[in-house]
Amino acid sequence: MTVDPTLLDDLEWRGLIAHSTDLDALREALSEGSVRFYVGFDPTAPSLHMGHLVQVLTAKRLQLAGHTPYALVGGATGMIGDPRDSGERTLNSLDTVKEWVERVRGQIEPFLSFEGQNAATMVNNYDWTASLSTIDFLRDIGKHFPVNRMLARDVVSRRLETGISYTEFSYVLLQSMDFLNLFRDHGVTLQFGGSDQWGNLTAGVELIRRADGGKAHAFATPLLTKADGTKYGKTEGGALWLDPEMMSPYAFYQFWLNTEDEKVGELLRVFTFLSREEIEALEAEHAEKPFLRAGQRALAEHVTTLVHGAEETKRIKAASAALFGTGDLRGVGASTLHAALATARELVTVGADDVPTIVDLLVETGLVKSKGEARRAVTEGGAYLNNQRVEDPEYVPTDADLIEDRLLVLRRGKKSFAGVEVR
Incomplete structure (x- = not known):
């Protein structure tokens, strides 16, 4: 299998490597042939979010470069959960x-190819964990984990003051066992994850060395933060979910x-997956004319297309244009239009027999205060219903x-709009 020798350089340029067990050894391994990771x-x-998307796309990058992915969904570890600072x-x-x-x-599968020489494999750690006896687990896995090193893990040391259960304390053993099992049964020699998983990643590498005398690699992607240093992945409505039922594609x-x-x-x-040349050109354009928001528009279009598809992205862009008066509101589709209106501000609901x-x-939508x-907005030509200027303030x-038998779109001026749902 031919591999791309520039992969690691590209990952470094993209800022996707925060930690690595041995970068030179990893570079050599990735250059010699297809690595199973x-x-x-x-x-x-019930859904992945923005932080998981970093890992899914990184896996896709490795597969496109010729390496072989094993995507693990933790039916066993998911019943416990990795320790976190906020508590049990x-x-x-x-x-x-x-x-x-x-x-x-179902959310991971569309990003990977399950055909060809380096076809992806989906695995579930419940398959090799459910039948494992406690005695075997303690003898074969627990024996290789010094408690003093487990206590030194950052999240564990922080949780010791408030308390941590043995269940969460022992999570690292389960994740390390996953790496050992995949190493033994599938020849997997590389694991990666977020930087908050670095202790688990290195513990797996160490377990492979201690238990089998094997050589394995690990790297971690950085934690993404906003300009003020706070975490990404949280919005006013919660996490940035990939599931369209939990976060509308328009809001995404x-x-x-x-x-x-x-x-x-x-x-x-x-x-x-824009090239270095394309991204640097967008950065240059953005630096020269930030008000055009070329970088943001490219980012929104590419990521939404990756997650929700080209057709959904097309509908979202059409909805955005229509809401600001440059497109056909009736051609957008009720679900996309409803999501767009709800994202901008809370929809006002009125009865079908009592439309004001x-x-x-x-006034009710909050577009004006009184x-x-x-009335002034209407008489001055600044009030619109479904992108049509309203001339009669008493119009019902x-x-x-x-639109779609239930929606009205009101706009004041060029940029302020609101939705009304008629029931």
Whole structure:
């Protein structure tokens, strides 16, 4: 299998390597032939989020360079959860974890190829953990883990003051056992993950050395932060989920479109497959004319297309244009339009038999503060219903105005819009 010798250089340029066990040895291994690698995902929620996307796309980069992926969804480790600073996790039932395993698998699979010489393989650590006896686990795995080194792990040492269960304390043994099992049964010699997993990654490498005298590699991607140093992946509504039912594709697109100027280049490197030349050209354009937001637009379009598909991205862009008066609102589709309106501000709901006048709707949606201001907006030509200028302040929308039989779009001026749902 021919491999791309420039892979590691590209990963470094994109800022995707925060830690490595031995960068020179890893470079040599990646240059000699197809390396079997794995990255794990614990189903502790029904969807992956932005942080997981970094790992999924990194796995895709390695496969495109000729290496062989093993994507692990942790049906066993997902029942426990990695220790975190905020405290003990709530343990989910086996049935819940099984359901989430399937959902997470379905989100990972579209990013990898399961055909060809370096076809991807999906694995579940429940398959080799469920039948393992406690005695065998303690003798074969636990024997290789000095407690003093486990206590020295950052998250464990921080949790010692508030308390940590033996269940979460022993999580590192389970993840390390995954690496050992994949090393023995599949010849996997590389694991990567987020930098918050660095202790688990190196523990797996060490277990392979101690138990089998084997040689393995690990690297960690950096934790992404905003310009002020706070974590990415959280929005006002929660995590940046990949599941369209948990976060609408429109809201997902808007998140990337609103990226801070200082972070555009970094996120283009991490989350897109644009070339170095293309990204540097976008950075230069952005530096010269930041008001055009070329970097943000490219970022939003590429990431949304990767996660939700080209057709959905096309609908989102059409909705954005239509809401600002340069497109056909009726051609957008009810679900996309509804999501776009809800993302901008809370939708106002009115009864089908009691639709107010345009003046009242302008006030109820918050586009104006008073009826007097609403009347002025209408008389001055600054009020729109479904992108059509409204001239009568007493006008009451009819069934013919409804988009998809239920939505009205109000706009004041060029940039302020709101939605009304008629039920």
